[in-house]
Amino acid sequence: MDLNKYIFSENGKLQTVLRGRDVLANPVLNKGVAFNKTEREELGLKGLLPPAVLTIEQQVKRAYKQFCSQQDDLGKNVYLTSLQDRNEVLFYRVLSEHLEEMLPIIYTPVVGTAIQKYSHGYRRPHGVYLSIDEPDGIEDAFQNFGAKGENIDLIVATDGEAILGIGDWGVGGINISIGKLSVYTAAGINPRRVIPVILDVGTNQERLLNDPLYIGNKHSRVRGKRYDEFIDRYVQTVTKLYPKTLLHWEDFATGNARQILNTYRKKICTFNDDIQGTGAVSLAAVLAVVKASKVPLREHRVIVFGAGTAGVGIAEQVRDAMVRDGLLKDEANRKFWCVDRQGLLLDNMEGLRDFQKEFARPAAEVNNWKRYGDGIALDQVVRQIHPTILIGTSTVGGAFTEDIVKEMAEHVERPAILPLSNPTRLSEANPEDLIRWTDGKALIATGSPFGPVTYNNTTYVIGQSNNALIFPGLGLGTIVSQARLMTDSMFAAASEAVASMVNITESGASVLPKVEDLRVVSAAVAVRVVEAAIDEGVAEREPKDIIQAVQDAMWHPVYPQIEAVTKAKR
Numbered sequence: 218m219d220l221n222k223y224i225f226s227e228n229g230k231l232q233t234v235l236r237g238r239d240v241l242a243n244p245v246l247n248k249g250v251a252f253n254k255t256e257r258e259e260l261g262l263k264g265l266l267p268p269a270v271l272t273i274e275q276q277v278k279r280a281y282k283q284f285c286s287q288q289d290d291l292g293k294n295v296y297l298t299s300l301q302d303r304n305e306v307l308f309y310r311v312l313s314e315h316l317e318e319m320l321p322i323i324y325t326p327v328v329g330t331a332i333q334k335y336s337h338g339y340r341r342p343h344g345v346y347l348s349i350d351e352p353d354g355i356e357d358a359f360q361n362f363g364a365k366g367e368n369i370d371l372i373v374a375t376d377g378e379a380i381l382g383i384g385d386w387g388v389g390g391i392n393i394s395i396g397k398l399s400v401y402t403a404a405g406i407n408p409r410r411v412i413p414v415i416l417d418v419g420t421n422q423e424r425l426l427n428d429p430l431y432i433g434n435k436h437s438r439v440r441g442k443r444y445d446e447f448i449d450r451y452v453q454t455v456t457k458l459y460p461k462t463l464l465h466w467e468d469f470a471t472g473n474a475r476q477i478l479n480t481y482r483k484k485i486c487t488f489n490d491d492i493q494g495t496g497a498v499s500l501a502a503v504l505a506v507v508k509a510s511k512v513p514l515r516e517h518r519v520i521v522f523g524a525g526t527a528g529v530g531i532a533e534q535v536r537d538a539m540v541r542d543g544l545l546k547d548e549a550n551r552k553f554w555c556v557d558r559q560g561l562l563l564d565n566m567e568g569l570r571d572f573q574k575e576f577a578r579p580a581a582e583v584n585n586w587k588r589y590g591d592g593i594a595l596d597q598v599v600r601q602i603h604p605t606i607l608i609g610t611s612t613v614g615g616a617f618t619e620d621i622v623k624e625m626a627e628h629v630e631r632p633a634i635l636p637l638s639n640p641t642r643l644s645e646a647n648p649e650d651l652i653r654w655t656d657g658k659a660l661i662a663t664g665s666p667f668g669p670v671t672y673n674n675t676t677y678v679i680g681q682s683n684n685a686l687i688f689p690g691l692g693l694g695t696i697v698s699q700a701r702l703m704t705d706s707m708f709a710a711a712s713e714a715v716a717s718m719v720n721i722t723e724s725g726a727s728v729l730p731k732v733e734d735l736r737v738v739s740a741a742v743a744v745r746v747v748e749a750a751i752d753e754g755v756a757e758r759e760p761k762d763i764i765q766a767v768q769d770a771m772w773h774p775v776y777p778q779i780e781a782v783t784k785a786k787r
């Protein structure tokens with residue numbers, strides 16, 4: 218995509234100096250057989266397209282049929298990716314009209330499979346590939362991408378080390394940056410104003426290093442000073458080239474995720490989706506649980522199983538909400554029990570990570586608890602504390618067993634169970650089992666999408682507690698307010714906005730809005746985020762009519778009129 222070759226004119230038309238096959242080869246300009254007679258004439262397309270002119274609605278029908286005729290989910294992913302690379306507007310139109318069905322294909326869970334097969338399935342590049350072996354090439358790479366400074370609002374970057382729960386996939390990680398950006402656009406972010414990035418620092422996966430077809434850097438992951446310098450070089454370059462851009466970090470391994478966030482969160486407009494986006498969507502689910510269970514937030518007892526990036530990110534935001542609900546920070550910390558590989562985290566354990574420490578329980582408190590090995594396992598913690606909320610961010614599929622769930626359900630009216638690990642096979646439990654084991658009492662939200670469950674004549678809609686419900690609205694609100702920083706209160710506002718869109722009174726209702734309502738949810742989130750940014754004094758732009766400003770900023774998948782010009786005016 219070369220943005221120097223076409224520009225938006227003030228009245229929303231696209232103008233281009235390209236002609237003929239170059240137009241058809243450009244996914245931003247290409248409308249395929251929807252180019253009308255005049256455009257075909259002016260853009261030099263005569264004879265390059267079959268004669269009939271179809272409407273976008275007809276193209277959507279055809280594309281959907283082609284999508285359905287694919288053999289399997291990966292085939293569907295490949296089909297949609299090719300469509301995205303061929304005709305961007307059509308791709309987003311098809312996606313927006315079939316969001317429930319297609320989101321799991323371009324995003325979680327199927328994006329995970331596409332990432333694993335990236336080098337073998339590779340067809341064409343998409344985004345910006347930065348190599349740690351060429352740190353001097355970062356600026357050139359963005360220059361070659363061709364976007365002008367004021368034209369970029371958002372960059373999603375990953376180093377591919379902790380993709381979903383499937384680990385290190387090196388250069389294939391670019392597909393999570395692309396997938397997240399597709400979700401942003403399905404929600405209303407302009408796809409021409411974003412860049413997906415892979416920071417290729419190597420991989421520690423032997424399978425990739427020994428694969429002759431692997432197309433990433435073929436060496437182990439670079440760590441330490443060189444890694445930090447590379448990240449800093451990236452940040453310095455993008456903030457210089459695109460001074461107003463929001464930097465989104467995705468799927469970094471725990472240590473790097475935290476360190477990067479701590480280094481930059483107070484300096485630039487940035488956030489870590491796995492820590493903060495996940496925390497915010499989970500808090501939204503928890504706020505709905507509070508309503509449904511009628512147990513005040515500060516009285517909940519929360520187990521976090523898997524105290525890594527996402528798990529502790531969730532604990533932090535739910536804890537902060539408890540503080541807003543009247544508890545002191547220390548009191549609120551005591552409402553959490555974090556269980557990791559070594560069992561329940563205790564304050565006398567060696568090797569706790571800095572961010573885990575405030576949630577570690579006093580060792581004295583568990584002196585009389587049964588231990589079956591060195592540590593205190595999840596089932597024992599459940600037995601001892603009678604949790605009201607059980608969150609899974611462990612990547613251990615099936616970890617919430619029948620025994621554990623039944624034990625939990627015995628002591629609380631509405632056990633809230635959130636198996637959040639992705640993709641689907643890593644979910645700590647299956648909603649159908651949870652409903653059966655708890656006789657329909659469980660309040661459930663999962664990380665990957667699950668269909669509704671019918672049990673005893675009630676249909677239970679399973680909410681998807683995935684940061685996808687949060688980051689697009691957060692991004693939109695941040696862009697609309699041109700926030701200098703992303704503050705904690707912007708995330709809290711986002712959670713409250715999502716929670717306010719849930720009607721939990723009906724039996725079987727989901728604790729989160731439906732993913733098909735992504736656009737509506739994101740607009741509502743964006744409005745609250747703009748308000749929070751203004752209240753915090755970080756907004757560079759303070760629109761009078763925030764609702765309208767958000768609407769005006771939202772992109773729609775409709776073909777723009779394209780004008781052939783001889784020279785781009787700028």
Ligand SMILES: NC(=O)c1ccc[n+]([C@@H]2O[C@H](COP(=O)([O-])OP(=O)(O)OC[C@H]3O[C@@H](n4cnc5c(N)ncnc54)[C@H](O)[C@@H]3O)[C@@H](O)[C@H]2O)c1
Binds near residue numbers: 637
């Ligand atoms: N639903 C969402 O929006 C969302 C968001 C972020 C992450 N996630 C999912 O959460 C999972 C974790 O992601 P992360 O980025 O936090 O990874 P992470 O590696 O930072 O955290 C996982 C934690 O689980 C622990 N763990 C592993 N095996 C365990 C075991 N047997 N018992 C107890 N603890 C164990 C690890 O030691 C680690 O601390 C992934 O599957 C990811 O897809 C979901």
Ligand SMILES: O=C(O)C[C@H](O)C(=O)O
Binds near residue numbers: 380381
């Ligand atoms: O990507 C997702 O589906 C959510 C989350 O960011 C994850 O890493 O699992």
Ligand SMILES: [Mg+2]
Binds near residue numbers: 468
């Ligand atoms: Mg992630």
